[in-house]
Amino acid sequence: MSEKWKQKILLIFPFAVLAAGMIFTATFFLHTYRQIAFEHTSALCETILANSPEAEPQLLAALKDYHSLTExxxxxxxxxEKYGYRVDDFCYDFPLDTVLFPILFFLVTACAFAAGIFLSRRKNRKRIADLTEYLEQVNIGAGGTLIQTKEDEYSHLQDEIYKTVTMLYQTRETAVAAKKNFAENLANIAHQLKTPITAAFLSLQLMEKEIPRAYAEQVKQQLKRLNRLEESLLMLSKIDAGTLPLKQEKVDLYTVLNLAADNLNDLLRKNHISVDIPENGCIEFWGDLEWTMEALINLIKNCMEHSKPSGVVHCDYSGNPLYAEIRIWDDGAGFDTEDLPHLFDRFYRGRCAIGDGIGIGLALARSIFELQNGTITACNLQNSGACFEIRIYSH
Known part of the structure; x- marks a missing residue:
């Protein structure tokens, strides 16, 4: 007998037992009622004939008439009732075993029904728990298999889960391979750019005395931009390949914000922009100080470029048991509504982009925080101004 049929029998058995118990109890009570009615009628007839033996023909005729009566x-x-008799005057000595046995049988039947339901539900819960545990192991990357040799109503679900998980593994491996290949190609492009950029810088230095200074400066600026692009592409390739070296150490938010602002001192002074960083106490998270500072530099620089003349870039930070939070905002016009969904896309430059950037800074910042179990979002403040919110989670 297959496990599927066993499951069906286990499910049907309690209901069959309950139905049999109800039928038996009803039949038993009907038989008991008829037995008692027969015994009392016999006792009544015996009493009549003991007192009046000559009334036997009339009594038998009365019994025949009684049997012919309908319900x-x-x-x-x-x-x-006209002679003073009541219902309670009859069958007053009802035998206890007549009631006790059906009650006991009904209780046994009910217990069997409850036990069958309990066993069936426990088996179902165990199967669901096994399948859930298997999916949890898959989600954390542990893998493993769930062996079920006997067929039941969950076997089809289990097969579909296996098929889906196998397909997801294959898709993941394909995606990882494609991502790794893309990162390698990006790194190769970045390295290939390095050589002609360096050669162009050297050639420009040799030619500076022969060409007008204004032309030389334009070429130098474009070469610097290409050099930044090469460095950014190399960094993106490391992030995509998962080879970016990130340390795991305690990083103080106040310290890393000040270090980021100090690295922009010359640029801030040139644009007459100040940075306000309040001291809110020691709040730390586990991460990489250097790369976190690099990401914050990109965010502060973005706010600086969009601040009002002689404006202020505001920074704030806080912490709770779940995450450490950093907020950076400016007093400018804010983000364009159409730019908000694409701000962190690589090589995206907004409608109000300033300077000769290549649209990688915000994408790099997001990647760095995501590698440290963090998130970054951008929004517009109610009183105007653009705001970045970073949350770095403890777990």
């Missing part, structure tokens, strides 16, 4: 004619007959 409707018997129902509601209260003929004896």
């Amino acid at each position: 409707q004619e018997l129902r509601g007959n209260d003929y004896l």
Whole structure:
């Protein structure tokens, strides 16, 4: 017998037992009622004939007439009430075993029904728990298999789960391979750019005395931009390949914000922009100080470029048991509504972009924080101004 049939029997058995118990109890009570009615009628006839033996023919005729009465004619007959008899005066010595046995049988039947339901539900819960545990192991990357040799109602679900997980593994491996290949190609492009950029810088230095200074400066600026692009591409390739070296150490938010602002001192002074960083106490998270500072530099620089003349870039930080939070905002016009969904896309430059950036700074910042179990979002403040919110989670 297959496990599927066993499951069906286990499910049907409690209901069958309960139905059998109810039928048996009803049949038993009907038989008991008829037995008692027969015994009392016999006792009554015996008493009549003991007192009046000559009334036997009339008594037998009366019994025949009684048997010919229909249920409707018997129902509601209260003929004896005019002689002072009541219903309680009859069958007053009802035998206890007549009631006790059906009650016990009904209780046993109910217990069997409850036990069958309990066993069936426990088996179902165990199967669901096994499948859930298997999916949890898959989600954390532990893998493993769930062996079920006997077929039941969850076997089809289990097969579909295995098929889906196998397909997801294959898709993941394909995606990882494609990502690794893309990162390698990006790194190769970055390295290939390095050589002509360096050669162009050297050639420009040799030619500076022969060409006008204004032209030389334009070429130098474009070469510097290409050099920044090469460095950014190399960094992106390391992030995509998962080879960016990140330390795990305690990083103080106040310290890393000040270090980021100090690295922009010359640029801030040139644009007459100040940075406000309040001291809110020691709040730390586990991460990499250097790369976190690099990401914050990109965010502060973005706010500086979009601040009002002689404006202020505001920084704030806080912490709770779940995450450490950093907020950086400016007093400018804020982000364009159409730019908000694409701010952190690589090589995206907004409608109000300033300077000769290549649209990688915000994408790098997001990647760095995500590698440290963090998130970054951008929004517009109610009183105007653009705001970045970073949350770095403890777990």
